Amino acid sequence: MGCWTPSKRPSGPPDLAKQVERGLHPVTKYAVLLLALAVVPFVRAEDLRNIRTGWEIPTENYADQPYIVRTNDGAWLCILTTGSGHEGASGQHVVALRSSDRGRTWSPPVDVEPADGPEASYAVLLKAPSGRVFAFYNHNSDDLRRVKADDPPYKGGWCTRVDTLGYYVFKYSDDHGRTWSKQRFAIPVREFEIDRENPYAGAVRFFWNVGRPFIHNGAAYVPLHKVGRFGQGFLARTEGVLLRSENLLTEADPQRVTWQTLPDGDVGLRAPAGGGSVAEEQSFSVLSDGSFFCVYRTTDGHPACTYSRDGGRTWSPPHYMRYADGRPIKHPRAANFAWKCSNGRYLYWFHNHGGRSYEGRNPAWLCGGIEADSPEGKVIRWSQPEIVLYDDDPRVRMSYPDLIEDGGQFYLTETQKTIARVHPVDRILLEGLWSQFENTTVALDEPIAGLAGFAIDLWIEFQTLAPGQTILDSRNEQGQGICVRTAPGGAVEIVLNDGNVESRWSCDSGLLKAAQLHHIVANVDAGPKIVTFVVDGRLCDGGPACQFGWGRFDADLERAGAGKPLGVAASFSGRIHRLRVYGRPLRTSEAVGNYRAGLNPR
Numbered sequence: 001m002g003c004w005t006p007s008k009r010p011s012g013p014p015d016l017a018k019q020v021e022r023g024l025h026p027v028t029k030y031a032v033l034l035l036a037l038a039v040v041p042f043v044r045a046e047d048l049r050n051i052r053t054g055w056e057i058p059t060e061n062y063a064d065q066p067y068i069v070r071t072n073d074g075a076w077l078c079i080l081t082t083g084s085g086h087e088g089a090s091g092q093h094v095v096a097l098r099s100s101d102r103g104r105t106w107s108p109p110v111d112v113e114p115a116d117g118p119e120a121s122y123a124v125l126l127k128a129p130s131g132r133v134f135a136f137y138n139h140n141s142d143d144l145r146r147v148k149a150d151d152p153p154y155k156g157g158w159c160t161r162v163d164t165l166g167y168y169v170f171k172y173s174d175d176h177g178r179t180w181s182k183q184r185f186a187i188p189v190r191e192f193e194i195d196r197e198n199p200y201a202g203a204v205r206f207f208w209n210v211g212r213p214f215i216h217n218g219a220a221y222v223p224l225h226k227v228g229r230f231g232q233g234f235l236a237r238t239e240g241v242l243l244r245s246e247n248l249l250t251e252a253d254p255q256r257v258t259w260q261t262l263p264d265g266d267v268g269l270r271a272p273a274g275g276g277s278v279a280e281e282q283s284f285s286v287l288s289d290g291s292f293f294c295v296y297r298t299t300d301g302h303p304a305c306t307y308s309r310d311g312g313r314t315w316s317p318p319h320y321m322r323y324a325d326g327r328p329i330k331h332p333r334a335a336n337f338a339w340k341c342s343n344g345r346y347l348y349w350f351h352n353h354g355g356r357s358y359e360g361r362n363p364a365w366l367c368g369g370i371e372a373d374s375p376e377g378k379v380i381r382w383s384q385p386e387i388v389l390y391d392d393d394p395r396v397r398m399s400y401p402d403l404i405e406d407g408g409q410f411y412l413t414e415t416q417k418t419i420a421r422v423h424p425v426d427r428i429l430l431e432g433l434w435s436q437f438e439n440t441t442v443a444l445d446e447p448i449a450g451l452a453g454f455a456i457d458l459w460i461e462f463q464t465l466a467p468g469q470t471i472l473d474s475r476n477e478q479g480q481g482i483c484v485r486t487a488p489g490g491a492v493e494i495v496l497n498d499g500n501v502e503s504r505w506s507c508d509s510g511l512l513k514a515a516q517l518h519h520i521v522a523n524v525d526a527g528p529k530i531v532t533f534v535v536d537g538r539l540c541d542g543g544p545a546c547q548f549g550w551g552r553f554d555a556d557l558e559r560a561g562a563g564k565p566l567g568v569a570a571s572f573s574g575r576i577h578r579l580r581v582y583g584r585p586l587r588t589s590e591a592v593g594n595y596r597a598g599l600n601p602r
Helices: 016-021 427-434 588-597
Strands: 055-057 062-070 076-083 093-099 120-127 133-139 167-173 206-208 214-216 219-231 234-245 260-262 280-286 292-297 304-308 337-340 346-350 364-374 377-382 386-389 399-406 409-415 420-425 453-462 470-473 481-487 491-497 502-506 517-525 530-535 574-582
Touching: 062 120, 062 409, 062 420, 076 120, 076 133, 093 120, 093 133, 120 219, 214 280, 219 280, 234 280, 280 337, 292 337, 337 399, 346 399, 364 427, 386 409, 386 427, 409 427, 420 427, 427 588, 453 470, 453 481, 453 588, 470 574, 491 517, 502 530, 517 588, 530 588
Parallel strands: 062 399
Antiparallel strands: 055 420, 062 076, 076 093, 120 133, 133 167, 206 219, 214 219, 219 234, 234 260, 280 292, 292 304, 337 346, 346 364, 364 377, 364 386, 399 409, 409 420, 453 517, 453 574, 470 481, 481 491, 491 502, 517 530
């Protein structure tokens, strides 16, 4: 796979338009107006994928898990963890806010727990059919100031961060989140092996939760992530469970609510066999046949997933989640959530690279999911992904999202731990994900609001794949322009040069073969400043050898297209069967559709 590095500047090519006239390189009508690529602007109109265009949710300073339910009076009720300090600092507590205009403005925060009490953290909401709303969260009720931990990394074997332990509790509201019960109620959580093996033999419990509660067959289910010890990477051993209540939704007296801890046995949801000791932040969805689907993060470079066919009592052996085409999905140690939508389809939030740490949460990507049959029951087939949110600063880490549907529109929340926001999502992007498996339509070169950049779409046959062959070129004598050429490892790269800055990125290695027809889309997205390749209908993800399949070009790059008219290099040893040039980036779903439409679409 390529990377952004300086490159040698070949001389300019002949004019493609003249070759088209001679019939040597057929192009579609969508390319004609853009053959010169004379001005490819990297400025753009407002891009709703940029998180800074979102609507801010008021917080104190620290802001985490902005989760929302629609109350029975039509408002949005948001619960989140906040505080005047940083994550894990003293004073961390839970607040609730209401919005009557779909997240544009918010009422003043109401304390579910006060800032001057023990740490209260990581709240999630569940609305009962009656309208009562429950808030579940961690509470350091014993006001512990330190707990035993691994040494190293904790000097002396003590961890002073105490927001991931104590008791799992709930309060409730009967007025749509305006006020909350004075009393909190602790949930009895069954002891597992991971608890007995912690430094306190289970007498002190370590845990937290980010997963959305859900209702199935009249019972309430609330996720929980058990922690075995604090060590390298803060949480050194984790696994997931489900808390089930048969009567939470119908019992007026919370003291009489009963709970059971699932799955059966002594072990929760862990990483697949051979994986690491981290398996956390489980996210659950209920399929149309009543099966449960669960996806969660690991430190293995891939998310894990599993299915339950008996209401959470037992689960299939965990495996790394895959696209419908069989490739394993890549994801670092970050929240990755799957949501079931009202249309019976699914959306999956993740970060599309194989990192093993907490880093790399920008941009955020979405896959679309549709149900399919299997011998065991329903399963979810996952599309290839699209960028849904990004920040101009690659160091910003957006995470802990929620999905809201209201009035036929879709919205996402997210946080960078200091600012929480609401974002409307383009419905066309979502429909493209869900229809990706059947799409055989060639994308039109029509503007899409907020999208700037360009795409080069090639049906091409190589006589040889020796690296350094120039295929398309618009660079002038100063090297300014765009070049597409072969790269080492049987790959193709795109070079962007504005006269001062040059960047390049290549597709995954090993995908292209000589004397075979290939479809290649090089996609330059000026919003997140990211280049992607789609080769023969597959979005490059770096494969088993590389962490990333997409790359950022230099933020200082301005106009890479202001060179000569685009042309095919005379030295190119192959044939371009069809070329399309788009004055905007193609979405992944469009690039897949172009491939599935074939060389000669009807």
